[in-house]
Each structure stands twice: as C-alpha cells, then as structure tokens.
Amino acid sequence: xxxxxxxxxxxxxxxxxxxxxxxxxxxxxxxxxxxxxxxxxxxxxxxxxxxxxxxxxxxxxxxxxxxxxxxxxxxxxxxxxxxxxxxxxxxxxxxxxxxxxxxxxxxxxxxxxxxxxxxxxxxxxxxxxxxxxxxxxxxxxxxxxxxxxxxxxxxxxxxxxxxxxxxxxxxxxxxxxxxxxxxxxxxxxxxxxxxxxxxxxxxxxxxxxxxxxxxxxxxxxxxxxxxxxxxxxxxxxxxxxxxxxxxxxxxxxxxxxxxxxxxxxxxxxxxxxxxxxxxxxxxxxxxxxxxxxxxxxxxxxxxxxxxxxxxxxxxxxxxxxxxxxxxxxxxxxxxxxxxxxxxxxxxxxxxxxxxxxxxxxxxxxxxxxxxxxxxxxxxxxxxxxxxxxxxxxxxxxxxxxxxxxxxxxxxxxxxxxxxxxxxxxxxxxxxxxxxxxxxxxxxxxxxxxxxxxxxxxxxxxxxxxxxxxxxxxxxxxxxxxxxxxxxxxxxxxxxxxxxxxxxxxxxxxxxxxxxxxxxxxxxxxxxxxxxxxxxxxxxxxxxxxxxxxxxxxxxxxxxxxxxxxxxxxxxxxxxxxxxxxxxxxxxxxxxxxxxxxxxxxxxxxxxxxxxxxxxxxxxxxxxxxxxxxxxxxxxxxxxxxxxxx
Amino acid sequence: xxxxxxxxxxxxxxxxxxxxxxxxxxxxxxxxxxxxxxxxxxxxxxxxxxxxxxxxxxxxxxxxxxxxxxxxxxxxxxxxxxxxxxxxxxxxxxxxxxxxxxxxxxxxxxxxxxxxxxxxxxxxxxxxxxxxxxxxxxxxxxxxxxxxxxxxxxxxxxxxxxxxxxxxxxxxxxxxxxxxxxxxxxxxxxxxxxxxxxxxxxxxxxxxxxxxxxxxxxxxxxxxxxxxxxxxxxxxxxxxxxxxxxxxxxxx
Numbered sequence: 001x002x003x004x005x006x007x008x009x010x011x012x013x014x015x016x017x018x019x020x021x022x023x024x025x026x027x028x029x030x031x032x033x034x035x036x037x038x039x040x041x042x043x044x045x046x047x048x049x050x051x052x053x054x055x056x057x058x059x060x061x062x063x064x065x066x067x068x069x070x071x072x073x074x075x076x077x078x079x080x081x082x083x084x085x086x087x088x089x090x091x092x093x094x095x096x097x098x099x100x101x102x103x104x105x106x107x108x109x110x111x112x113x114x115x116x117x118x119x120x121x122x123x124x125x126x127x128x129x130x131x132x133x134x135x136x137x138x139x140x141x142x143x144x145x146x147x148x149x150x151x152x153x154x155x156x157x158x159x160x161x162x163x164x165x166x167x168x169x170x171x172x173x174x175x176x177x178x179x180x181x182x183x184x185x186x187x188x189x190x191x192x193x194x195x196x197x198x199x200x201x202x203x204x205x206x207x208x209x210x211x212x213x214x215x216x217x218x219x220x221x222x223x224x225x226x227x228x229x230x231x232x233x234x235x236x237x238x239x240x241x242x243x244x245x246x247x248x249x250x251x252x253x254x255x256x257x258x259x260x261x262x263x264x265x266x267x268x269x270x271x272x273x274x275x276x277x278x279x280x281x282x283x284x285x286x287x288x289x290x291x292x293x294x295x296x297x298x299x300x301x302x303x304x305x306x307x308x309x310x311x312x313x314x315x316x317x318x319x320x321x322x323x324x325x326x327x328x329x330x331x332x333x334x335x336x337x338x339x340x341x342x343x344x345x346x347x348x349x350x351x352x353x354x355x356x357x358x359x360x361x362x363x364x365x366x367x368x369x370x371x372x373x374x375x376x377x378x379x380x381x382x383x384x385x386x387x388x389x390x391x392x393x394x395x396x397x398x399x400x401x402x403x404x405x406x407x408x409x410x411x412x413x414x415x416x417x418x419x420x421x422x423x424x425x426x427x428x429x430x431x432x433x434x435x436x437x438x439x440x441x442x443x444x445x446x447x448x449x450x451x452x453x454x455x456x457x458x459x460x461x462x463x464x465x466x467x468x469x470x471x472x473x474x475x476x477x478x479x480x481x482x483x484x485x486x487x488x489x490x491x492x493x494x495x496x497x498x499x500x501x502x503x504x505x506x507x508x509x510x511x512x513x514x515x516x517x518x519x520x521x522x523x524x525x526x527x528x529x530x531x532x533x534x535x536x537x538x539x540x541x542x543x544x545x546x547x548x549x550x551x552x553x554x555x556x557x558x559x560x561x562x563x564x565x566x567x568x569x570x571x572x573x574x575x576x577x578x579x580x581x582x583x584x585x586x587x588x589x590x591x592x593x594x595x596x597x598x599x600x601x602x603x604x605x606x607x608x609x610x611x612x613x614x615x616x617x618x619x620x621x622x623x624x625x626x627x628x629x630x631x632x633x634x635x636x637x638x639x640x641x642x643x644x645x
Numbered sequence: 646x647x648x649x650x651x652x653x654x655x656x657x658x659x660x661x662x663x664x665x666x667x668x669x670x671x672x673x674x675x676x677x678x679x680x681x682x683x684x685x686x687x688x689x690x691x692x693x694x695x696x697x698x699x700x701x702x703x704x705x706x707x708x709x710x711x712x713x714x715x716x717x718x719x720x721x722x723x724x725x726x727x728x729x730x731x732x733x734x735x736x737x738x739x740x741x742x743x744x745x746x747x748x749x750x751x752x753x754x755x756x757x758x759x760x761x762x763x764x765x766x767x768x769x770x771x772x773x774x775x776x777x778x779x780x781x782x783x784x785x786x787x788x789x790x791x792x793x794x795x796x797x798x799x800x801x802x803x804x805x806x807x808x809x810x811x812x813x814x815x816x817x818x819x820x821x822x823x824x825x826x827x828x829x830x831x832x833x834x835x836x837x838x839x840x841x842x843x844x845x846x847x848x849x850x851x852x853x854x855x856x857x858x859x860x861x862x863x864x865x866x867x868x869x870x871x872x873x874x875x876x877x878x879x880x881x882x883x884x885x886x887x888x889x890x891x892x893x894x895x896x897x
Contacts, residue, residue: 388712
C-alpha cells in the first residue's frame with residue numbers, strides 16, 4: 001500500500017496557527033471577503049437539504065449568493081435529519097453544572113477516541129451556542145422549564161446536561177427551522193430549490209469543481225448545472241449495510257462520484273453502530289428503527305444472568321438480572337458512549353444471554369423510572385418513542401421492557417475536508433455527515449445535529465468567500481466539453497444498467513452486500529474477515545453488472561433505476577470500507593479490531609502508529625486505491641485510554 | 646386484527662403511467678404475508694415478485710419509514726394512511742388486516758396534488774404555501790441569547806403540538822373539499838403561540854392563506870376528517886386559530 005510521501009497529491013488541512021481557543025476567531029478575521037455587490041455574481045450549488053444543506057443554502061442566499069439547492073425527496077423538508085430524535089448539544093451551561101466550551105470540546109474529542117482534529121472540534125464546540133440562539137429565534141419550540149427557560153437532558157459520554165431537545169423530535173424541529181429559513185430565501189428569490197432531482201456526477205474543469213450532472217427523477221431527464229462552487233451536504237452512507245436506521249433513499253452516490261473525481265475519502269470504515277434500535281424481526285425487514293439514546297437517561301439495560309433464560313422478563317427476579325452497563329461502568333452506567341454500549345450488547349448476546357426470539361436483543365427497562373418519577377413524567381419525556389415502539393412491536397413498553405439491539409446508524413467517515421470544509425477538489429465543499437471531520441472514530445449522541453447546523457449556518461458562510469475571491473464567476477458554462485462528456489457518461493451508465501436484464505433483483509444484491517458488511521465490516525472486524533470481505537464484495541460487484549434486473553425505462557419516474565445506481569456505488573464503497581478497516585489494525589471508537597483489545601475487552605488504540613486520518617485516493621473501480629495519511633497533532637489534550645468506569 | 650403469523654391478501658392497486666394518462670385499478674394477490682411486516686414492506690415484497698416476473702413494479706413514495714418524514718401517502722381501504730389512528734402508512738403493520746382480506750390502495754387525490762405515476766403525487770404546493778410566509782424572518786447570526794426571552798412552558802408545549810406536522814398531506818386527501826387548512830393552520834398556530842412569530846403575524850396569515858387558495862385547495866367546511874386521519878394528531882383547533890388570526894389581520 002502506498003503512503004503519503006510517495007504520492008503526488010497536494011493537500012493541506014489549513015488549520016490556522018495560534019492557540020486553540022483563538023484559531024477560529026483569528027481565521028474569521030483573516031479570511032478574504034467577497035464584496036456584497038460581487039456576491040450576486042456567484043452561483044453556488046448545494047446538494048442535499050438536510051440540516052447542513054438547508055442551513056447552508058439559506059445562509060448563503062441571505063448573504064446574496066445565487067443558490068440552487070437539490071434534493072432527491074419531493075420536498076426539502078423530508079431529508080433524513082428529520083428523523084433525529086434525542087437532541088442537540090451546546091455548551092450553554094444553563095444548568096450551572098460546570099459545562100463550558102472546553103468541556104464540550106474535550107468530551108467530543110475523547111468520545112471520538114482521539115481520531116479527530118483538535119481545531120475542528122474546538123470550533124464546533126465554540127459555535128454550538130450560536131446554533132441554539134439561531135434556532136430559538138426561528139421559532140423552534142424546544143422543551144422549556146415552567147419559568148420559561150430552556151430545558152436540558154443528559155446524553156451518553158458526558159457528565160453534564162447539555163442536550164437541548166424538542167420532545168423526541170428534535171431533528172424534525174431543527175430541520176423544519178432550517179427548511180423555513182430556506183423557504184424564506186426561496187421567497188426572496190435568492191435560492192431555487194430543485195426537488196426530486198439527484199446529483200449523479202460532479203463536473204470538474206482542470207481539477208476544479210464547476211458544476212454537476214443531475215437526473216430529474218420525475219421525467220428522467222439528465223440535466224447540466226454550472227456553478228462556481230459545489231457544496232455536498234448529502235449525509236451518510238450507512239445503507240451500505242442494507243439494514244440501518246437511515247431512510248430508505250439515503251445513499252452515497254453523490255459523495256462517491258466526487259471521490260471518483262479526485263476528492264479523497266476520509267476514514268471510510270468509521271461507522272457508528274447505535275446501541276438502542278428495535279431488533280430485526282424477519283427476512284422481509286426493510287429498515288431498522290432507532291429508539292433515542294435519551295431513553296438511557298431513565299431506562300436500565302439488562303439481560304438475565306443465566307444463559308438461555310427464556311422466562312418472560314417480569315418473571316426474572318431482580319437478583320437474577322445483570323444490569324451489565326451499571327456493573328462494568330459504575331461512573332457512566334447506562335450513559336456510556338454508543339460504541340461501548342453496542343459492543344457490550346453484542347458481548348452478552350454472544351455469551352448466549354440475549355433475549356427475545358432471536359436471542360439478539362437486550363432489555364431496556366423503565367419500571368424503576370416509572371416507579372420513581374411516575375407514569376406521567378415518563379410519558380412527557382418519551383411518549384412518542386414509546387408509541388412508535390408499540391406500533392412496530394405490538395408490545396407496550398410501559399409494562400414490558402423494550403427489547404433493543406445495536407444497528408448501523410451514522411458514518412463518521414466521509415469526504416476529507418480541510419479546516420475550510422473544502423475537499424481535495426478545489427471548489428467542492430462537504431458539510432455535515434457527508435464529511436469526515438469532527439467525530440473521529442465515534443460520534444457522541446446529540447452531536448450530529450450540532451455539526452450539521454454548525455457547518456451550514458456558521459462555518460461555510462465564512463470560509464466559502466475565501467475560495468470564491470480567487471474565482472472568476474460564471475467562467476464555465478454548461479456547453480463546456482466537461483459537461484458534455486459527463487452527461488454522456490451518465491446516460492450510458494443508466495442505459496447499461498437497464499440493458500443487463502439479469503435474473504436477480506437489485507434488492508437481492510443489496511441484501512447480500514449488507515450481510516457481508518455486517519458480518520465482516522461491522523461491530524467487530526479482523527484481518528481474515530476483512531480480506532474475505534474485499535474479495536467477496538469485488539465478486540458480487542462483477543455479478544451485479546452482469547446479472548441484475550433493473551425494470552422500466554430511463555425517461556420516466558423510476559425508483560428502481562435510482563436504486564440501481566445507488567447500489568452500484570455501495571458495491572464500490574463497501575470494498576473501500578473493508579480496505580480502510582484492514583489498513584488500521586488498532587481498535588478505536590466504533591472501529592473494533594479483534595486483534596487489538598485490552599485485557600478487559602475494551603478497544604485498544606495504538607497511538608504511536610495510528611494517530612492519523614486515513615484518506616483514500618481513487619485510482620479505478622477495480623484497482624487498489626492509494627492510501628494517504630494526515631497525522632493528527634494533539635497540543636491541548638493528553639491522549640489517554642478512554643475509560644468510562 | 647390478525648393473530649396469525651402469515652396471512653394472504655388481495656390487493657387492488659391504482660396504476661397510472663404518467664400525469665396525463667388514464668389510471669386504472671390492477672389486482673394482485675400475495676400469499677404468506679408475515680403479520681409483523683409493515684405495509685410498505687408488503688409492497689416491497691409484491692414489487693420483488695413483479696420484477697422476478699420481469700413486470701413493472703408499483704411506484705410509491707417512502708423514505709424514513711419511521712412516520713416522521715411525511716413521504717408516504719397511501720389511501721388504504723378509502724382511508725388516508727389506512728385503518729390505524731395516528732399512524733402513517735409506513736408505520737402500519739399487516740397484523741391489522743385479516744386473512745383473505747381485499748385491500749384497496751390509492752394515491753392522495755386532490756387537484757393540487759397531481760399524480761406523477763401510480764401512487765406518487767406532486768406535493769410541491771405545500772412548499773409554496775410555506776415559502777409564502779411559514780417562517781420567522783431572522784438572518785443567520787442575528788439571534789439574541791436563547792434564554793433572553795422566556796416563553797412559558799404552556800405556550801412552548803402548545804406551539805410544539807402544532808409544529809409536529811409532518812407535511813404528508815393526509816388532511817388534504819381526506820377532506821371532501823381537498824382543503825389544506827389543517828396543514829396551513831398548524832404552521833400559523835405554532836408561530837402565533839411564540840413571541841418570535843409576533844412581528845410578522847398579520848402578514849404571515851394573509852400570505853399563506855392567499856397562497857393556499859391560489860394552489861387550488863378547497864375551503865374548510867368543518868368536516869373534521871383531517872384531524873381524524875392526521876398521523877401525528879394535529880388538532881383541528883389549528884384551523885380555528887388560523888381563522889381568528891386571519892380575521893384579526895384583515896380588520897385591524
């Protein structure tokens with residue numbers, strides 16, 4: 001495998017010099033500004049309208065840029081940010097419990113197992129407070145105390161209450177806030193929202209992003225859109241595992257096409273497996289449903305002490321229950337970070353102590369909380385989540401403990417970006433979950449909403465100008481040969497998929513890929529399994545291109561054709577994820593290598609050799625990518641073995 | 646409600662090739678439907694079967710499958726989102742159907758929501774109502790400290806009761822007049838409960854109501870069907886609030 005110094009790649013993380021607490025302030029003072037009358041000359045494309053995309057499009061439109069925002073759904077309001085339940089972190093210290101920007105920064109970098117950049121994470125903590133102010137001003141109805149001030153709850157990996165929430169629908173309320181800001185700029189004419197339109201390629205001219213090729217999902221028409229900068233806000237790629245908590249249409253295609261055009265992909269194997277999801281119930285299952293981490297504030301996680309104990313939970317006496325998180329981690333208890341909670345759930349199920357029909361579940365029990373705080377209090381806190389659980393499982397969680405199991409939820413990896421959120425393709429930026437930047441090897445709960453909005457509202461409006469001042473606006477139009485070529489390639493690819501007319505459905509392949517990923521690139525990984533995964537995925541990809549059946553035609557609404565393109569890209573991504581996991585023999589955060597654990601079975605990092613970001617360069621679909629590394633420098637925090645005991 | 650693990654169902658599904666084509670019902674039957682399946686998973690299975698026979702699958706909108714994105718829009722046995730109260734079609738499970746039952750599946754039907762294909766409709770009219778005034782005009786970076794303005798818990802909770810609208814359009818589909826009053830009223834009611842909504846209060850209700858009429862949605866005549874099918878239980882009091890706000894805005 002190649003290493004950075006052999007590469008011709010030029011990259012720079014552009015982290016400002018100076019003390020950590022001053023970097024962002026100094027940078028904001030030093031970035032070049034675009035004159036207000038010049039802003040209207042620049043066209044900016046924003047792909048995706050979740051928290052990052054809607055916030056960025058609205059904020060850039062307000063500044064005077066011309067923005068075109070794209071989403072694959074029928075409305076910008078439906079992006080998957082809407083499904084985030086629990087909350088959003090901020091260092092307001094409204095609870096007087098000792099919180100500060102420093103502590104939020106420290107918890108986030110420690111929670112990420114020291115595999116993220118100090119400067120980025122500090123900036124995130126710094127702007128977190130502005131986000132809450134902004135959202136309240138938009139009319140987001142956060143939960144409040146009787147006195148009228150904002151309420152907070154606790155989340156995993158922190159010992160302070162810093163999570164703001166709106167019942168169990170925080171993502172919905174924040175996204176509707178950002179969406180309303182977006183609609184306001186649509187009204188003022190600065191932003192055009194193009195719904196049901198999917199980016200299928202990035203157009204570059206001399207290596208610089210100059211636009212995109214998209215497909216109108218209603219008519220099937222392939223369209224060209226030129227711009228002076230492209231912002232990728234397309235979320236994560238958890239659906240590579242087939243079953244995940246992501247929305248069915250969430251995909252990697254836009255990001256993957258950027259990778260193919262020269263954007264490095266950072267830490268692709270860093271995946272978050274969320275500990276509290278409703279367990280799989282059958283083969284037909286199309287997706288998994290998350291039960292918010294906030295439930296661990298009041299719910300107690302347990303399994304029977306004895307293996308194979310099949311008694312109903314209420315018949316298992318207290319002394320025969322193992323509240324294993326409270327037992328192993330007395331100081332954090334049920335509120336350990338997600339990676340730790342997930343791994344422990346897997347361990348107890350592997351020991352044969354799992355519950356439910358499949359034995360792949362643990363209990364999350366609210367009996368004590370209901371007795372302590374009353375039914376009404378629990379209903380107020382989690383009513384909609386309990387209702388959702390009952391709809392899906394047909395069991396009443398007020399009476400019977402919930403059954404939960406880990407599921408793929410979030411991808412910390414993504415397009416590599418510098419401090420300005422620009423990828424290695426000039427003019428191409430990546431925001432929110434689509435980039436790799438702030439969560440290291442594990443994301444803490446309530447930090448995804450924070451990062452999406454931080455990038456969109458408070459980072460990109462400053463950093464994009466620094467790039468644009470060097471660009472001649474409107475230099476390239478859609479008649480340029482780069483657009484013609486890219487359009488022809490995409491049209492040919494769609495035709496090719498439709499013409500295979502094979503014997504297996506797209507879903508057959510996606511399920512198979514998902515199984516390889518879950519078994520070998522999932523919660524625990526080892527060298528042998530990863531090597532097998534690489535070979536198996538590569539073989540499955542070849543089979544896909546000879547034996548898949550894609551129905552219908554190109555020039556029409558055709559959801560399965562959309563799906564076929566996405567699965568084609570997942571079949572390339574899966575292999576890269578396995579390669580990335582193989583290249584990192586240490587364990588860190590959600591990346592757990594069987595070869596690297598402490599005597600207690602916890603993830604064991606190798607700081608001497610692996611304190612870096614892995615960033616991958618595309619060289620061709622069937623040729624090995626080039627591995628680059630960005631060394632992470634820690635000047636402000638001391639790297640310690642994470643302990644939540 | 647079925648207590649069996651597997652049932653068989655007959656389906657009558659609306660098929661329409663494009664916006665300008667004539668639609669028709671087509672019949673399908675499906676055996677061994679696991680009752681723990683969601684309704685949309687049942688449609689997935691039907692589509693897999695169709696594709697294995699090299700037939701064209703049924704198009705339907707869906708995304709989060711958790712009842713929050715508002716994408717799914719099926720009229721099931723004549724009821725928007727189907728027989729279970731406060732449940733979006735994606736959260737409806739097959740255990741609520743009987744063995745051998747015939748299930749009719751149609752798209753939302755409203756002039757303002759033209760059919761795109763099969764069960765997929767165009768709901769962009771909702772976006773245009775929102776862009777007419779469903780927001781607070783505050784530019785990024787202008788906000789005071791979040792706790793600078795206390796809001797009573799009662800008002801915040803009440804605003805939240807309206808803010809949870811998922812924008813699916815079931816209210817329109819179930820209304821004999823195809824009125825969008827519940828959708829529009831929910832946003833107006835949310836912002837009328839909050840001090841942040843105050844400065845644009847009058848302009849907002851006027852613009853949103855005008856846009857709603859322009860889009861071809863009908864008037865509300867208090868049937869209450871919208872509240873009955875709303876998957877998140879938005880109260881019809883939203884419409885009363887919208888009317889009060891509108892009258893206040895017009896005559897003051």
